Amino acid sequence: MPKMRVAQISHAKGPFELVERDIPEPPSGKVRVKVQACGVCHSDSVTKDGLFPGIEYPRVPGHEIIGTVDAAGPGVVGWQPGQRVGVGWHGGNCGYCDNCRNGDAFACQTETLVTGISHDGGYAEYMIAPTTALARVPDDLTSVEAAPLMCAGITTFNALRNSGARAGEVVAVLGLGGLGHLGVQFAVKLGFKTIAIARGADKAPLAQQLGAHQYIDSQVEDPAEGLQKLGGAKVILATATSGAAMNAVQGGLAVRGTLLIVGVPDSLNINPLPLILGSRSVKGWYSGTSIDSQQTLAFSALTGVRSMNEIYPLARAAEAYNRMMSGEARFRVVLTMEG
Ligand SMILES: [Zn+2]
Numbered sequence: 001m002p003k004m005r006v007a008q009i010s011h012a013k014g015p016f017e018l019v020e021r022d023i024p025e026p027p028s029g030k031v032r033v034k035v036q037a038c039g040v041c042h043s044d045s046v047t048k049d050g051l052f053p054g055i056e057y058p059r060v061p062g063h064e065i066i067g068t069v070d071a072a073g074p075g076v077v078g079w080q081p082g083q084r085v086g087v088g089w090h091g092g093n094c095g096y097c098d099n100c101r102n103g104d105a106f107a108c109q110t111e112t113l114v115t116g117i118s119h120d121g122g123y124a125e126y127m128i129a130p131t132t133a134l135a136r137v138p139d140d141l142t143s144v145e146a147a148p149l150m151c152a153g154i155t156t157f158n159a160l161r162n163s164g165a166r167a168g169e170v171v172a173v174l175g176l177g178g179l180g181h182l183g184v185q186f187a188v189k190l191g192f193k194t195i196a197i198a199r200g201a202d203k204a205p206l207a208q209q210l211g212a213h214q215y216i217d218s219q220v221e222d223p224a225e226g227l228q229k230l231g232g233a234k235v236i237l238a239t240a241t242s243g244a245a246m247n248a249v250q251g252g253l254a255v256r257g258t259l260l261i262v263g264v265p266d267s268l269n270i271n272p273l274p275l276i277l278g279s280r281s282v283k284g285w286y287s288g289t290s291i292d293s294q295q296t297l298a299f300s301a302l303t304g305v306r307s308m309n310e311i312y313p314l315a316r317a318a319e320a321y322n323r324m325m326s327g328e329a330r331f332r333v334v335l336t337m338e339g
């Protein structure tokens, strides 16, 4: 039996273990993906620390996967061995429940399939994925370039393109980390007047490099006042994980503006009066499904949006994960399966 290496967690809060397993055969409706690269995401802590109920261990994390279809199970149509594919957080959907048929496959009622949580993910040389989880990958993105776009990319791109903001309107991106550094690039390429907000003068050159039209250093300027000077933001994409930072920007929303939350703070205080008086809203955004991932990859290839990455081999998965969790990575961490 041919073997593969995986980096698994064998119990909640347990360490990464690099082990050999049999290479699995794809069952009906699923393909085997030979993984080339897998991004390391903060949400991998769900698997590492057992943050969702019912996770079955051992479990292989990883939901920013790029590889090639290696084998197809019975009944698979439309996907061929050798084809390059991406697999993200959305781990598949049934296609027949009311939400799926209503175009809300992300909220499939039959099964909640999340790659690397409900089934094994991409910290591995091979993984199994349902065809409903597959995205096509453009030739002009390398696998390392494409991997972080499968979660950090789709989350920010899909939130922004569905935000209701129109070309030329003010869109602020709060936070310049793994999500934010992509969010700024996407906002610029989508045609918004893009304002980056972060802490510290040292982030100003980065904001400029990413294409932001203006940078607000929230340590020296009240970000809400800064945005109101520009007429207010139609959308503030909140990628930071600080509730205090989100509290500080909400006063910067324009009339009918939306605070669009994709980062997860512990708690959030919202002042209701400006919401009511200005018909403003606070909204969350789910990352997206496989077709959203595919469109994220295509848009990134077309417009030159790229993640800045630190690269580690699979054998150093524990180190790569710790690097990501430290918050020091510039800006995403990606595992490669060679070596
Ligand atoms: Zn993620």
Ligand SMILES: [Zn+2]
Residues within 6 Å of the ligand: 093, 094, 095, 096, 097, 098, 099, 100, 105, 107, 108, 109, 110, 111
């Ligand atoms: Zn469904």
